[in-house]
Amino acid sequence: MVKSLKILWIFYFKLLIPAVLFSLLINTQLGFTAGNFGLCFLLFLPAFHFLIYELRLKDEYYFYANFGFSRLLLWGITVIVSLIINIGCQFYE
Template sequence: MIRQFTILRIFYLKLLIPSVFISLLLSFQGGFSASDFGLCFLLILPLLHYFVYELRLKNEYAFYAHFGFSRIFLWMLTVILSIITNLITTFL
């Protein structure tokens, strides 16, 4: 169980830090608001997932598949994480 969380942390470390940074930069362009950040994060996280893991590091899916994470599961988790973040920031 802990190993799976560590593997997911490795996966999302490449995505979350740039996504949060880019979303903050985009939301500060027109005056910062939490809902703008959530909307930017909703769009940026799946976009970065596509660019990083589908175009640049597509062979790394085999590493994650070895630990039981399919490509579809990782995509669903990315989309769910971005939607949850958007919903939380919308209601703040």
């Protein structure tokens, strides 16, 4: 269990930093609110997943597949995490 969480952390660390930074950057342009941040994060996290892992680092999917994480599972987790953060930000507002 701990090993799986570490592997997922490696995967999502490459996504979270740019997604959060770009969400904050766009959010400052839109007027800084939690709802705007959640919406930006909902758009940027899957976009960075596509750019980083589908276009740039396609071969890294084999690494995660060796630990039991399919491409579909990783995409599903990405969408779920972005939805949870968006819903949390909407209720925070």
